[in-house]
Amino acid sequence: MKKIFAAAAAAAAMMLSTTGAFAEEPYKLGVILPLTGPTADYGADFRRGAALAEEQINAAGGIGGHPLELVYADSKNQAKDGVAEFRRLTAVDGIPAIISTMTGVVLPQFPLSRETDTPMMCVGAVSPEIRTGGPTVFSNYPLADDEEKEIAEFAFNKLGFKKAAIIYENSSYGKGLSSVFISRFKELGGEILAEEVIEKGGRDFRSQLTRLGATKPPLIVTYAYYAEAGLLVRQASEVGIKAQFLSHGSVQNSAFADIAGASANGFISGSPSLNPTSPAVQKFNSEYEAKYGKKPDLYGPYFYDAVRLYASAMERGGYTKEGILKALKETKDFAGVTGSISFVDSNIAKLPLTFMQFSDGVWKPIEK
Structure with a gap:
């Protein structure tokens, strides 16, 4: 129990350090991960990538003077929990955009994304069914x-x-x-x-x-x-x-x-x-290792890019569902550490294996 309280205190301190210096209200982004359960190691990897992007965005001045605040939710890699947390983040907390992951979690979230016009970025889930998610569903990771x-x-x-x-x-x-x-x-x-x-x-x-x-x-x-x-x-x-x-x-x-x-x-x-020869990748790897004391696993960089994609969309389109959705769709040749990302022709990014x-x-x- 003491460890749980200590972790919560550390998280609160980090939030103060990254958003406390801003005069404007935070722009919030929902991130639904398997934080507990048998795939929690994935969730930890995902969170590290997302948190590094949040920290760097805020260190650079945030989004038009607003700090970015990631609001995490635990899917436990279970469909029912993923759906419940999607509803909570959007309907209760009023968060206008979501990042989610794990195939069995994202698929049942699609109707909620469509019904509420909430932009949703799938990261690491690869089912071809993601192509049928509708106009509000995106993926910065290639599909099966x-x-x-x-x-x-x-x-x-x-x-x-x-x-x-x-x-x-x-x-x-x-x-x-x-x-x-x-x-x-x-x-x-x-x-x-x-x-x-x-x-x-x-x-x-x-x-x-x-x-x-x-x-x-x-x-x-x-x-x-x-x-x-x-x-x-x-x-x-x-x-x-x-x-x-x-x-x-x-x-x-x-x-x-x-x-x-x-x-x-x-x-x-x-x-x-x-690409290990890319200066952007080398910089990311260096910053990641400096922060976490380990090399990134496969998916962390895609969560890093997903957060940055949303920050760019909020910068260009404003902090509304409609503005974020329009700006995401207009994204072309975004310079991610995972490669050049475009959504103008499809909501699904294509990257080489x-x-x-x-x-x-x-x-x-x-x-x-």
Whole structure:
């Protein structure tokens, strides 16, 4: 309990330090994250990226003299909590714009976004259904119908795998991403040897892995968050499976390697990634490490950019739903640390993928 009060006091002190010097009222932005529950490590990564952007925006004078204030809400990575927190932030707190994440959370929030004309930025959720969210829904992260197709093409054409097995989480996230991969892999002439399903929060996947192993797959594609993916890799080794593992960006979290242990070596992940030669990226990495004492995980920079995108939209369009929405839609060639972002042709940003392989404790890029 003392730790909780200490954390709350520290958060309050930070808020005073970042907004207390301003004469104008704050411009508030709602950020719905999994702050507790089995995917809380993701939420911590997301929050670090968002908080760094908030701090820097306010240090530079805020938005037209107004401090930016991020108001956090906990989805617990549960649809009902995500919907309830969306309602609270918009209807009760009067916040005009939202950032949200996790596929199973954002999809049921879309009707609320449309009905209330509230701009909503999805960050890190990749379901192609996000394209159907409506005119108020945006994403600064590529979706699975682009991402998973490219991953399938990389597996077939670059890595040379013509057969694969697939294991995925029993959720809209797992089903949606795996179906895109399977469809494209088959179109290319590939064969899916077996499919297995796991439950989110599960801890023993040996029976599913044993069935997959019986087909002797040279490649196993997995769609699961870092906790389950780490266990899958470790337990695959325990049951004697020797196959290449491949996934998208969900495994690029420091906790994945901690869970998987030595079995993490060789895992390949395809995701948008920062350009290490970019001065903006080098500056971000330096500032992030100086603040948090660690390197950023995959998704933190996208939350950093999402906050900055909204700040830019508020600067250009004003602090209203209508103004923010119009300015977001007019965003073209926004210089994010994750790349150049535009929404003029689509509410979904398109960014190239980088393929990374885990080796010697770090993710290293693979040439396409």
